[in-house]
Amino acid sequence: MFFDSDLLMSALRALTPILLAALGGALCERAGVFNIGLEGMMLMGCFTAVTTSWFTGSPWLGVLAAALAAAAYSLILAVGAVTLRGDAVVLGIAMNLLAVGLTSFLLRTVFGVQGTFDDPSLAGLPLVGGFSPLAYLAWAAVAVATLVLSRHVWGLRLRGVGEAPQAAATLGVSPAKYQYAAVLVSGVLCGLAGAQLALGNVTLFSENMTAGRGWIAVVAVMLGRALPLGVLLAALLFGLAEAAGFRLQGLGLPQQATDAAPYVVTLGALFLTTARRRRRTTPAGAVS
Amino acid sequence: MNRIAGALRSPVTFSVLAGVLIGALFLVGTGADPFTAYGAVLSGSLGADGIGSTLTTVTSVLGLALALAIPLRAGLINLGGDGQLVLGGMAAAVTGLYTPLPAPLTVLLALLAGMAAGAGYAALAALCENHFGVPLLVSSLLLSYPASSLASYLARYPLKEPGSSLPQTRQLPDGVALPAFGSSTVTVGLLLVALAAATYWFTDRRTAIGYEIRMTGLNSRFAAYAGVERGGLTLRLMATSGALAGLVGAIGVLSFPYRFLDGALTAPGYTWTGLTAALLAGAAPLGTVLASFFFAVLQVGGLSMERTTEVPRELTQVLQAIVIVFLAARLRFPRGRLRKKAAV
Numbered sequence: 051m052f053f054d055s056d057l058l059m060s061a062l063r064a065l066t067p068i069l070l071a072a073l074g075g076a077l078c079e080r081a082g083v084f085n086i087g088l089e090g091m092m093l094m095g096c097f098t099a100v101t102t103s104w105f106t107g108s109p110w111l112g113v114l115a116a117a118l119a120a121a122a123y124s125l126i127l128a129v130g131a132v133t134l135r136g137d138a139v140v141l142g143i144a145m146n147l148l149a150v151g152l153t154s155f156l157l158r159t160v161f162g163v164q165g166t167f168d169d170p171s172l173a174g175l176p177l178v179g180g181f182s183p184l185a186y187l188a189w190a191a192v193a194v195a196t197l198v199l200s201r202h203v204w205g206l207r208l209r210g211v212g213e214a215p216q217a218a219a220t221l222g223v224s225p226a227k228y229q230y231a232a233v234l235v236s237g238v239l240c241g242l243a244g245a246q247l248a249l250g251n252v253t254l255f256s257e258n259m260t261a262g263r264g265w266i267a268v269v270a271v272m273l274g275r276a277l278p279l280g281v282l283l284a285a286l287l288f289g290l291a292e293a294a295g296f297r298l299q300g301l302g303l304p305q306q307a308t309d310a311a312p313y314v315v316t317l318g319a320l321f322l323t324t325a326r327r328r329r330r331t332t333p334a335g336a337v338s
Numbered sequence: 339m340n341r342i343a344g345a346l347r348s349p350v351t352f353s354v355l356a357g358v359l360i361g362a363l364f365l366v367g368t369g370a371d372p373f374t375a376y377g378a379v380l381s382g383s384l385g386a387d388g389i390g391s392t393l394t395t396v397t398s399v400l401g402l403a404l405a406l407a408i409p410l411r412a413g414l415i416n417l418g419g420d421g422q423l424v425l426g427g428m429a430a431a432v433t434g435l436y437t438p439l440p441a442p443l444t445v446l447l448a449l450l451a452g453m454a455a456g457a458g459y460a461a462l463a464a465l466c467e468n469h470f471g472v473p474l475l476v477s478s479l480l481l482s483y484p485a486s487s488l489a490s491y492l493a494r495y496p497l498k499e500p501g502s503s504l505p506q507t508r509q510l511p512d513g514v515a516l517p518a519f520g521s522s523t524v525t526v527g528l529l530l531v532a533l534a535a536a537t538y539w540f541t542d543r544r545t546a547i548g549y550e551i552r553m554t555g556l557n558s559r560f561a562a563y564a565g566v567e568r569g570g571l572t573l574r575l576m577a578t579s580g581a582l583a584g585l586v587g588a589i590g591v592l593s594f595p596y597r598f599l600d601g602a603l604t605a606p607g608y609t610w611t612g613l614t615a616a617l618l619a620g621a622a623p624l625g626t627v628l629a630s631f632f633f634a635v636l637q638v639g640g641l642s643m644e645r646t647t648e649v650p651r652e653l654t655q656v657l658q659a660i661v662i663v664f665l666a667a668r669l670r671f672p673r674g675r676l677r678k679k680a681a682v
Binding site: 086129130136144150155272306314320321324 | 364473476479480484487495617650653656658659660667
């Protein structure tokens with residue numbers, strides 16, 4: 051059978067990095083910061099996780115270091131977009147480029163290899179009940195984010211800042227503070243996503259190994275309307291597409307077709323949801 | 339105000355200087371002498387041995403920089419340059435291999451086919467925004483991946499050169515190639531791209547459509563109020579953009595090694611270098627040319643820097659990105675603070 055529990059399991063494994071990154075993106079979106087630097091933050095997380103695990107022998111320290119490094123990296127967006135009021139889109143693109151360049155440069159200076167670093171003694175994350183511990187963390191993060199955004203005063207203020215920063219400021223809520231917090235948390239989550247990718251899904255680092263997953267996460271935020279549960283569903287869709295792709299590859303379809311599958315599926319899903327939403331809400335001839 | 343002082347305090351100057359300075363810190367960090375390293379970048383790219391290679395790189399970088407600058411002038415970001423480039427290259431390769439016409443006509447047809455393929459694919463991304471409400475940024479990028487996969491599949495299976503171990507098509511027939519200058523690798527492609535730059539400059543400065551594009555970039559709501567039809571403009575700008583990206587792909591296939599090799603067009607990262615150049619120049623025509631040249635020098639000079647100082651050439655990629663980070667954060671030398679808004 052094609053759709054069986056194995057497929058679901060591999061879909062759930064494929065979805066963890068996307069889910070973590072997309073949750074970070076959703077928080078930023080709610081706080082009014084358009085974060086398309088997820089890809090770069092994840093890549094920094096991948097590299098830091100592998101480097102730290104290699105030099106300390108502990109994948110757990112690798113995870114911790116990845117979260118911290120990616121959070122530090124996300125400060126570029128926080129300072130650039132919130133404090134200096136720069137263009138978040140351009141900053142995000144630049145951060146993604148910088149991450150590719152920086153990790154490739156460091157890969158060669160630290161490990162002296164080009165392309166891929168991969169060593170049998172590099173310690174990866176153990177599996178707990180068939181899943182990486184970070185997968186459980188990602189699911190817990192969905193629940194926490196849902197509760198905080200809908201119930202806790204932090205979440206309500208964060209949404210207020212995103213929807214009407216001036217009104218929030220009038221009520222004594224500092225928009226900058228909440229936006230910084232959202233960006234930094236997204237950095238931590240992307241760092242964890244990177245660690246999961248480089249020490250969980252596989253145990254290696256290769257140049258540009260995120261391969262568009264950060265962008266898929268950006269799309270997942272749009273698809274899920276920046277709601278944690280919606281983001282979970284969108285990430286699950288992507289995970290299923292990736293897992294089904296691998297399955298089809300086993301049945302003889304060329305690898306290129308399965309590589310393209312997640313992007314096509316995501317785009318298709320985006321068509322369906324936005325087209326329906328637009329028919330419902332946008333009056334004809336509206337500007338911008 | 340003094341123009342030179344103004345130029346010195348512009349965010350562009352600040353960003354480039356900051357990038358070069360941080361690059362020097364990296365060099366010191368890896369134990370290399372920054373002066374030797376930057377000297378090697380310059381002599382390796384502008385010296386007699388390197389200038390040919392630099393001009394070949396300029397052809398691709400400037401072509402893509404223009405491709406990305408044209409929509410950027412109206413505030414649209416096309417992130418799908420890679421897909422449009424690869425499809426253009428593939429279309430040119432197929433046309434070059436299977437057209438039963440005299441070689442010069444085949445070359446012309448291959449260039450046109452490359453442009454048409456890129457334009458059509460980019461227009462698809464514009465249609466996604468206009469009709470399905472998927473932001474252009476996302477639709478163009480997501481469409482890029484399947485295009486690369488398709489071209490990769492074609493080069494590996496149906497069109498693969500029999501007996502070759504590389505994922506590449508057969509070599510184009512004799513004479514189906516862009517004429518090169520002397521014995522160098524610089525081809526007529528450079529002239530085509532220069533012509534495109536001149537056309538862009540003229541359109542931007544002297545025509546009504548150029549004015550509409552700039553107005554839309556500065557204030558899209560005002561432009562819409564003044565009667566600029568946004569959907570149509572997006573479609574036309576993206577088609578032009580894709581045509582240029584496709585042209586670069588076709589030029590790449592019609593130059594050495596005269597075939598489509600999977601990954602050869604995208605591996606050097608021309609799309610991203612081109613986007614960086616367009617962003618640095620704020621999509622202004624002359625600025626885009628200068629910025630493309632600057633980044634091509636860095637990219638080619640990076641190789642000779644690696645040879646002389648053993649610092650990985652990826653450093654030049656870091657430098658490029660740092661320039662854009664600073665530029666996007668709108669940092670500049672102080673004293674111009676009050677005029678911040680005026681310079682955007």
